[in-house]
Amino acid sequence: MTSSSKPPVTVLVAEDEALIRMDLVELLGECGYEVVAQVADGQAAVEQTRRLHPNVVFMDVAMPKRDGLSAAEEIMAEGLAPVVMVTAFSQREVVERATAAGVLGYLVKPFGRADIVPAVEVAVARWEQMRQLEQQVAGLRERQEAREVVDRAKRLLESRLGLSEPEAFSWLRRTAMDRRVTLAEVAATVVAQPPETA
DSSP, X not given: OOTTSOOOOEEEEEOSSHHHHHHHHHHHHHTTOEEEEEESSHHHHHHHHHHHOOSEEEEESSOSSSOHHXXXXXXXXXXXOXXXXXXXXXXXXXXXXXXXXXXSEEEESSOXXXXXXXXXXXXXXXXXXXXXXXXXXXXXXXXHHHXXXXXXXXXXXXXXXXXOHHHHHHHHHHHHHHHTSOHHHHHHHHHHSOGGGO
């Protein structure tokens, strides 16, 4: 592997049947993925996902201690990793529960090498899209909050200092430049000040 190539996608495998688990681990390795952990129950899957931060989790539905669907739900809710369900069950109820849990892939046993790569690549790509959307939403929320603070500060300056709206905005902008801080930081200071000290 050259230094410019991407590191392999890391995978955690949660499957209680040893033979199926070994086959899946072998298939993943043949496809160029790195299996970082193998577990046999849903609770261990959650714990190891928290600890190892794999790029994707392959999770069986029916497992001891804790079923794969509730484990997948927790992993997805905590934003730990995308989950691909691996199951012998293709009943609508199981698919619906998997969808409700937020899983990003679904493999029905028996499966082969040709099924593995699309399952991993789609899950990882959709996970990345979800992460980017969350960042965009957070950025929009921050900008909206900053705009609201600036508007509140302008209104306070208008009432406290008798300024017009353009004058209040100019005062905020000039103060931000003088202090070398953002407009929102100056506005937050104005909003936090008691009226008599403005």
